[in-house]
Amino acid sequence: MSFDPAALSAQRYTTKVYDPSRQIPEAQLQQLLTVLRNSPSSVNSQPWHFFVIGSEAGKKTIEPALTELNRPRAGNASHVVVFTVRTDFTDAHLVRLLEQESRDGRFVNEDARKAQDAGRRFFVEYNRQRDLLGWESRQAYIALGTLLFGAASLGIDATPIEGFDRAALDAALGLEQKGLTSVVLAALGYRSADDFNAPLPKSRLPQEEVVTFL
Template sequence: MNVADISKKRYTTKHYDKSKTIPAEQIEQLLTVLKNSPSSVNSQPWHFFIADNDAAKAKILPAILEFNQSRVTDSSHTIIFAVRTPLDEAHLHNLLQQEDKDGRFPSADLKSAQDNGRHFFVKQNSATPQTQFEWESRQAYIALGQLLFAAASLGIDSTAIEGYDAVKMDEILGLSAKGFKSIVIATLGYRAADDGNAHRPKSRLPDEQLFTRL
């Protein structure tokens, strides 16, 4: 199946089959996709909290709006996306050291250039804590898109969820003390037989309203 076909077949799952669990090997593939997702200046401002059992799902359920709760309880895995608040100097130093360890710098000059360039772009997007949070969130949504498409390529269904109480989620997971703030959730699993969304045709605006060739 080519990538266009995958995009045509993927849809937002409304009802999951609770009896089906994603194989561990495929979950590891999806976590690798999250790990390898691109971010501006390789800032990697994210952390992913994974609920893959009933106890973990029950723990976060009070933060999920009622109409989304079954998508958490019945799916195989739920992933909470969080970003750093703030994106501090310790994180930037850790990134640089990891890049150096991974052999990305053939010379000291390239290491310095990477460090200076990343600091420049972080500063450009950190006029206030809110603007920094918004910039980090945009990076995390790139990872979300990667995850949804990768899951579809493996025949795994998914739902992106913004219908939750972020303040309550952050409180449940103790994110403030850890220097994070949640921004979005993704559930992963397999559609239920009665998932009506599976049978509805995909609806998108026509090409002439979406694309302009320059």
């Protein structure tokens, strides 16, 4: 059977009510983590760290930082992913990226290695002088989109969550001490039979209003 991304995009939706009795199988969870790691990022910067919360204790830890509307969604979902990014783009991270790319066979010669390092450092400094956190956060949102589509391909429901107190969530997870800050969350699991949003038709503006061909 051929893969139809347009059909998949029409099928997926934002889950409002989760079935707390259903858990994502470990094999599929690992697939989603691979999807996250493989997400594209500007100059392969990978500025992120993903906290995957599946335990009841973990969910209770983050619950106070969530808006009241989002607490049952996170609490009843199988897992919650907290997308975080670095508060500073350190030289150590730049070196680690380059070493990993080298181990993975990305460079045909030393000149290619040096060019990659120089190019990435240029873009990091360029964004550091403007809005480093904004740049890093945009990479996290790319990963979020990748995760949402990956989850849908496995029949797993998802909910992107922006309704939370960043300072409170950072404190709950000890992110400041780790040099990280929270950006967005995603609940993952399986819809409840009572989810009012599941049977509703998808509503999007028509293509001619949002797409321009030049």
